[in-house]
Amino acid sequence: MAGATVLVSLQQLKGFLGISHFTTKMEIIPVLSSVFSHKDEIGKLPMGVNPPSSNMLCFHGPYLAVAIKTGIVAGILSLTEGIAVGGTFAALENYQVDGNKELMAIGLMNIAGSCSSCYITTGSFSRSAVNRNAGAKTVVSNIIMAAAVLVTLLFLMPLFYYTPNVILAAIIIASVIELIDYQSAFLLWKVDKLDFLACLCSFLGVLFISAPWVSPLEPNTMALGNIPGTQIYHNLSRYKEALRVPSFFILAVESPVYFANSTYLQERILRWVCEEEERREVNNESQLKCTILDMTGRKILEKRSLQVFLLVLANPVGNVMRKLHQSSILKSFGPNGLHLSVGEAVADISSQWKAQP
Template sequence: MGGSFRRVENFPNVPETSMHLPVTIEPLEIHKVCLPPNKTAFQAFKQSFSEIFFPDDPLHQFKDQTFLRKLVLGLQYFFPIFQWGPNYSLKLLKSDLISGITIASLAIPQGISYAKLANLPPIIGLYSSFVPPLAYAVLGSSRDLAVGPVSIASLVMGSMLREMVSPLKEPVLYLQLAFTATFFAGVFQASLGLLRLGFIIDFLSKATLIGFMAGAAVIVSLQQLKGMLGIVHFTTKMGFLPVMSSVLSHRTEWAWQTILMGFCFLVFLLVARNVSLRKPRLFWVSAAAPLASVVLSTFLVFIFKAQNHGIKTIGHLEQGLNPPSANMLYFHGPYLGLAVKTGIVTGILSLTEGIAVGRTFASLKNYQVDGNKEMMAIGLMNMAGSCTSCYVTTGSFSRSAVNYNAGSKTAVSNIILASTVLVTLLFLMPLFYYTPNVILAAIIITAVIGLIDFRAAFRLWKVDKFDFLACFSAFFGVLFISVQMGLAIAVGISMLKIVMHVTRPNTVILGNIPGTQIYRNIGHYQEATRVSYFLILAIRSPIYFANSTYLQERILRWVREEEERIQAAKENTLKCIILDMAAVTAIDTSGIGALVELKKTLEKRSLQLVLANPIGEVIEKLHRSKSTETFGLDGIYMTIGEAIASISSLLKEQP
């Protein structure tokens, strides 16, 4: 190993900095670079597997417990309701009762509105606000997540299914595909949690999601112009240009009564939303505004018989509980692929939103949300929903924010929400007969406006131009091509960013901070100075097959540029290149081969290549590949300072 037998010396004049200022090298003890403890192949695999899939070590709580205690802990792990349920009290019920009724006042009109956004019968939105919250209350680990339909998943499901099946011409088939897509979304979500593959959803970066959601919000808002203007014949396409073309080409269908009512209630909803944003204590204003709008508009239509004067209403909605829909799941035929694709896409989107919302509010209350358990809970919730006439649901940000501000303590608030929806389904459905469609359009517009985050986009521009490009591309992809294409662009740019970071890692020149054994980037620290005879390079990433050739070429370029600089400045000739491996967390066979080849190439030019700061896994692989023999005793060191001290000694002894 490098530096196994080194003497301790002081070299006051060697090396010199590139500015000809002497650097005094303190006496250093050259330490041996050791291999990590021997492990069997199974032990190494077990540790790697555990680190990747079980970073939180979920089984630690079962250690040294009796069988009965393990059984109880197992029930609490898979069904969190058994964890907090035994300690539930009337005081907690009071808080959850208030928050549950509050979010129900928002969830009922939103459920009807979002179902129409997905081109589904409005009653499906209410069904989807009954069974899923009950399932989540038993399985979910978040205290604040309020479950139900969400705008993005509704929009994507509606746009994807409508491309191949018309909800007007083939309503039964469309409904079958919606339930089947929900089933596959649940299967996909639960599988990610069961197999602990939640990191897959992290490929949707925050930057791309900001752009995607903003674009989707604009498209959703433009689609609501059909209801806001009273247009009967409207385009089925989702792009900006087709929607605006349809709006302008059907000006003869605009109804001033609808426009007047829609504009007035939209202003009311936006003002209520703004009041709650400015004064969070008045959260109930925006929470109650949608239901108040529904009640008031319904009353006005009923009193003035507005349905006879150009204002279209929801019409008849069936009373009763969710009918079973397991017999409607579509597992064969030409549209099965469409259902699977729609399920996976909407499953990813709803899962991303649900986990992000759950973690956000958990951090505010200082408790943990298990991402994999949440995936299983949301997945099983959607699987159950697909069999009870529900479509894709997840944790809604708007409803969860209202739930949090209303003082919810546990998931019982979801049970209260479901109970309120149950009462509505059983007894209040006839009241929605005169509810105007324009109110649902106004509610949707108000809800999705919050998805347009200008401040976040501006921060992206200031902090990371590539992230801003990703956001920008996703936004315009949704706006001018399609929702699905915008999502594909978002995922593609996220993947491209990962590929760029992996294949083009950063390398920098390090210099010595005078009077210390610290070496830092000379482009960052002005006081850091080059060390004569040496070029010290830091590699800031693992070395894989994907970047090994690039690193080899980039290092040779650094060497060439350094030699040209030395020649121009008439400084001491370059003798040695030191690679700082502290940030190289892993290396594969291609990376090892690249280092060996690089060493041979440099030796032909009378230059020495040494490695410093290799971590355990890297030095272990170098040893197993016998590459340590190639580098020799003078080729691998524990620190940069020890490498410079040792090699300077050898240079001094040379004639």
């Protein structure tokens, strides 16, 4: 994210210097070369809204196949970028992004835009940063923004004729620069040098090579149940004799947790918890009070993923414990946040509940 922030800031140099013919590439070297090879050029701002283009829609012609292929690729890229930008701000503001809703929103937005001469649109990194910096919390901000833009396009464009581009560029740079989380980089260096090296390589790769779209390894999770008469907990979907523990939800993480998949893991855990609460409510079962993460076999735990685990951990191995001690997250667990096994966690927390008045 820091690399993308720097690139967005560099792209605003055209606003600072009044350059109209600017490179479309995002790497740092083409951007700086474009800055030093052009002069100040400011043109007239057009007034009014785009003309309707629904009458141009046709399903025949020699370029129909090319248009369909281009539309599919553009749609996939638009959705990917929208979810990526949404996930970035969701992690900062501690909320979840629903991929299905994003797909519907971006799809309907581009269908409507195609009928009014608009180019393909998706989640804007710079505008989202400005929105967040302004304190926007709900979709009402988008409605107000759309109304303000419409009024501006229809009536106020002549007033902006002499407005320097540097002002608009400064707003974007001041907003996105706050997204560089240098404190996390310092903490990452303290917790794990190899993870810091991976983070640094990612930053430099985005800065000098551009940002390729990659799919992080999705950590596998499964709900556990107790085998009656034992302290053994197994997958509920595989072992039919396994039973759910009243008031507890036990979740096992079967894959290493890296910075690349920690956000996905957080979303998956919260989705598990929401589904479990709905299931208990439908079946009139006891209310969910505690979620236990079984960390058996997890040998890798990266710093960013530590911020996800604000629950109860069972049987974290030595390497995980070492990183927990090196970070500040361990204090949030309290004296009863870590247990040697799932059975011990269930018994200890149950006894605490019984002791409460």
